[in-house]
Amino acid sequence: MPTEYDVIVIGAGPAGSAAAAAASEKGLSVLLIEEHSQIGTPLACAEGLSRSTIKGWLEIEPEWIAQSLSGAIIRDPRGNEFTIEYPNVGWVLNRKVFDPALADLAAQRGAVVKKSTKAVGIEGNEIITFEASTNMKQRFKFKYVIGADGITSKVGRWMGIDTKLHLGDIEVCAQYRLGNVDKEPRYAHLILDSKIAPGGYAWIFPKSNSSANVGLGLSPSRTKNKPKHLLDRWVEREFRHARVEERIYGGVPARVPERFSGKNFCLVGDAARFTDPLSGAGIANAIKSGIIAGRNAASIVKGRKNSLQNEMKKEIIDEIKWHYRVRNIYKKLTDRDFEEGCKLGTKLFRNKTVSDINTHLLVRQLLLLSPQLLKLGFRLLF
Secondary structure, eight states: OOSEEEEEEEOOSHHHHHHHHHHHHTTOOEEEEOSSSSTTOSOOOOOEEEHHHHTTTOOOOGGGEEEEEEEEEEEOTTSOEEEEEEEEEEEEEOHHHHHHHHHHHHHHTTOEEEOSEEEEEEETTEEEEEETTTTEEEEEEEEEEEEOOOTTOHHHHHTTOOOOOOGGGEEEEEEEEEESOOSOTTSEEEEOOTTTSTTSEEEEEESSSSEEEEEEEEOTTTOOSOHHHHHHHHHHHHOTTOEEEEEEEEEEEOSOOSOOEETTEEEOGGGGTOSOTTTOOOHHHHHHHHHHHHHHHHHHHTTOOOOHHHHHIIIIIHHHHHHHHHHHHHTTOOHHHHHHHHHHHHHHHTTOBOSOOOHHHHHHHHHHHOHHHHHHHHHHHO
16 A cells, blocks of 8 residues: 555544545545544444534434434433423434444545554654554655544644643543433433532433433542542432443543644644533534545645634634633532523523524523522623
8 A cells, every 4th residue: 555645644533534535535645544443433422413513514324323312301400300492403323333434435535544553653744653453563654644533642742732631621421321221312311410410411312212321521620529430329320220231431621722733734623622611522523623624634735825723713613712611600500500590491491492502692691590690600791
């Protein structure tokens, strides 16, 4: 196989495969490398994806979907709930089908996909790889490299980016895929309760009529408890008859770095910290950032003017920074605040069907309706 490429993409998750597909579509020679033998495994994701965040970027195929969603049910610490009716709001994907399909799309467009191959270093314009099947190292030359190697991104460090995350800039998560779960399968269930998920929230994302991804994310700056301990305690209490089919543990970055690109490289997806700091969602931003990076790589390689920074800012970073500010308020909320918020949510969404949720407007409405929350949100508003 060739040892020189216009673009080398490291990591075949949604961000990396989207980048490889976009760069290949622009006529570049592309190598997509993945350290695991099977794309989509191991998985660290709740698999939720909203239609509005991906609209215009990628058409979601029916075979990628485990469960379609019609809204969300929000629960406070006392067990009070309200429902947001939002027909066709999104899906719970099957990432073990979705991820390989995106890599196949990149291959169909001309990218070379190389699995069981780990990037172990970058020297000049060469990637050094280690291939597990042959137990050998190999070098590949590149004109541009895209790091899609997740939250622990080595590409970022190799290219001189400070990728360290402080306690306040990360959510730690634990999730089980449970069978024999009796929950309304058409809705995502979100639980706001500091005893279950301090500084974060818990979720139930249905994958079928009887199975679901059940997990929680917490802020390590708010508690010393391990997410596994809190998840086990919650599952034992609420899902006594369920069976654990899969366990997932991981972290979600909650703040973008000062720099995510350079003259001949950029980071995308979790490697660039492009996850939503409020919800923890990362699939849509991974795909968007991958497509933006792949398209602009073509301009960079061909010596043309590129719009990488501006596009990333407009499509991804501005919203992340807004949600980061909201998250800083959210982390200060008490269970009493959650109960108040649930009452206000009931008023806002009772007997309504929505087709869009503007987070800026929603946050302002909640803050203005509650003097208690407004005090916390004053800086955010003004």
